[in-house]
Amino acid sequence: MKNYLMHINGLSVGENLKTQDVTNPATNEIVGTVPVGGEDEANQAIDAAHDAFGEWSNLTAYDRAVYLKRFHELMLENQEDLARTMTIEMGKPINESRGEVKYAASFIEWFAEEAKRVYGETIPTHVSGKRLQVWKKPIGVVAAITPWNFPAAMLTRKMGPALAAGCTIVIKPSSESPLTAMKLMELCEEAGFPKGVINLVTGSSSKIAKAVMESEKVRKVTFTGSTEVGKILIKQSADTVKNLSLELGGHAPLIVLDDANVDVAVKGVMASKFRNAGQTCICANRVYVQSGVYDEFVEKFAKAVNELKVGNGEDESVDVGPLINKAGLEKVNHHVQDAIDKGASIVTGGEASTTDGGVFFTPTVIGDADPSMVMMQEETFGPVAPVQKVETQDEAIALANDTPYGLAAYVFTESVGRGTRVIEQLNFGIVGWNEGAPSAAQVPFGGMKESGIGREGGHDGIEAFLETQYVAIGME
Structure with missing residues (x-):
């Protein structure tokens, strides 16, 4: 010391x-x-x-x-x-x-x-x-x-x-x-x-x-x-x-449209969501997936999440480290329990741990999310990804913009036309299009609204x- x-x-x-x-x-x-x-x-x-x-x-x-x-x-x-x-x-x-x-x-x-x-x-x-x-x-x-x-x-x-x-x-x-x-x-x-x-x-x-x-x-x-x-x-x-x-603050939406390459979308959300145990201002906090690819996305996403190793960051093989403190753990626990109480399902994860004095939360995928849940309205700042099914592109855009925050957003679609139209309507300072890690020294970083x-x-x-x-x- x-x-x-x-x-x-x-x-x-x-x-x-x-x-x-x-x-x-x-x-x-x-x-x-x-x-x-x-x-x-x-x-x-x-x-x-x-x-x-x-x-x-x-x-x-x-x-x-x-x-x-x-x-x-x-x-x-x-x-x-x-x-x-x-x-x-x-x-x-x-x-x-x-x-x-x-x-x-x-x-x-x-x-x-x-x-x-x-x-x-x-x-x-x-x-x-x-x-x-x-x-x-x-x-x-x-x-x-x-x-x-x-x-x-x-x-x-x-x-x-x-x-x-x-x-x-x-x-x-x-x-x-x-x-x-x-x-x-x-x-x-x-x-x-x-x-x-x-x-x-x-x-x-x-x-x-x-x-x-x-x-x-x-x-x-x-x-x-x-x-x-x-x-x-x-x-x-x-x-x-x-x-x-x-x-x-941020509360980044991630939209997966029904013409997206699901494998690319899963790779993108993994890169965005679980870096630093989900404790980043631009990580995906709300995932909106069109119904045509919802089941495939959730299945592949959960499988990828299950492969993440949680533990002490000094271990070279660890993918997800601890939360910063007990207050952070309590917030994540509260958000997950609120979602369950309001009808969400835990697809994988959902467990807190204080093993060996540390503060850990298992990487988690929440299915059947909806706007009534706290985690869909507030930044969780933890390794939890709620996924909500949407029917249309316009519904996804409306839900994504329904927040006082406007730091980052993510869109997955193989159509140049759809991608362009969606991004034109998103009120966020940073947008990743088929990309989960948009930051770099040579680009402007900052948000809109609050x-x-x-x-x-x-x-x-x-x-x-x-x-x-x-x-x-x-x-x-």
């Missing part, structure tokens, strides 16, 4: 503070401790980032890219250490953790290159003797608040564009899985980033967020988490008119950390 420290202004901070244990959800063993910081530590980090902003933002894009590329190299060199840290602190199977480290590193590589592609404009003038230009400038100090379920990728998807744009940053990782972020901070130190450019604080979310939201020095907050917390941040941002990027504001990744990702400045130049 290691006692980790915060990183503020190039120094390790928090030796004399109370500590918080980080436990492995597969074993309930303590795997590390972190300091319990609060407003004082947050303000120290904000001040450090503010003081470092001038020098960092004045570097050329090429100079900033050098730091980012070195950080990228170090992430890949330390992939195994990062992956094992991730697995023991939040339960993700080791092979998924290795994949996440590569995915996380890809954001640093992508934005190291995007730093060189921040373009302004020269606009044709309407009056002789003037020149009209648009400049792009870094927004300032950024606060990044990240979730527990992707402790590397959700961080680098924010760090990469912020640093590339010329911003400095204060990071607040989840208290459930802060160790991966702290390992990444150690690599940033090794990469040689100037002091104050990247800072990390751990501890009380409410106290740290209070300091961030009240500070006039913090010009942007980028947050991934629940819609409920996102709404609070929107309200708190009003007093200082902060720029916000919010990637919030699933958030803004986009991360792709060329859109760096724009979120830039201000547009118009300059009128008199030439006479």
Whole structure:
């Protein structure tokens, strides 16, 4: 077990503070401790980032890219250490953790290159003797608040564009899985980033967020988490008119039309649903299958689910690890029991386990689902897939859109015409068409409606950390 420290202004901070244990959800063993910081530590980090902003933002894009590329190299060199840290602190199977480290590193590589592609404009003038230009400038100090379920990728998807744009940053990782972020901070130190450019604080979310939201020095907050917390941040941002990027809750529908390749659909839902034990914001939460292929789909889906191995993520052969904590297990149990009480059937799975102190739920397929069930209205965040039979394409679209969320959706059909028409009617920021794993560093990630504001990744990702400045130049 290691006692980790915060990183503020190039120094390790928090030796004399109370500590918080980080436990492995597969074993309930303590795997590390972190300091319990609060407003004082947050303000120290904000001040450090503010003081470092001038020098960092004045570097050329090429100079900033050098730091980012070195950080990228170090992430890949330390992939195994990062992956094992991730697995023991939040339960993700080791092979998924290795994949996440590569995915996380890809954001640093992508934005190291995007730093060189921040373009302004020269606009044709309407009056002789003037020149009209648009400049792009870094927004300032950024606060990044990240979730527990992707402790590397959700961080680098924010760090990469912020640093590339010329911003400095204060990071607040989840208290459930802060160790991966702290390992990444150690690599940033090794990469040689100037002091104050990247800072990390751990501890009380409410106290740290209070300091961030009240500070006039913090010009942007980028947050991934629940819609409920996102709404609070929107309200708190009003007093200082902060720029916000919010990637919030999802409740993704997956539609299988009767002309779909059922084998492709099963492969797609397996890739989407059971990654990280169903604890992802874009995983399929509601499966709508047209009646013509419903029985075949459910049979093949259940067979594939039965082959998944559940256990400690450190085991190379495990496919599905634990849930993050007992509260997560209780939520999954409640959703499954509610569905059974309302007439659903358990096709396979449906069992909770706290074996050896861990928090596990068997991968589960629920048949005969309907809209009255809680799991069809709320995100379960567990390895449970409810399947509802639908008769028509229009019925599937209506059910899919009947939610305040609009992050991700999935459609399986072999018809280009049907696929195009369905997707045109779906109100979701991300759509996988015959594809269950749509994420990549080079594409925009974000949702519609109550699933958030803004986009991360792709060329859109760096724009979120830039201000547009118009300059009128008199030439006479």
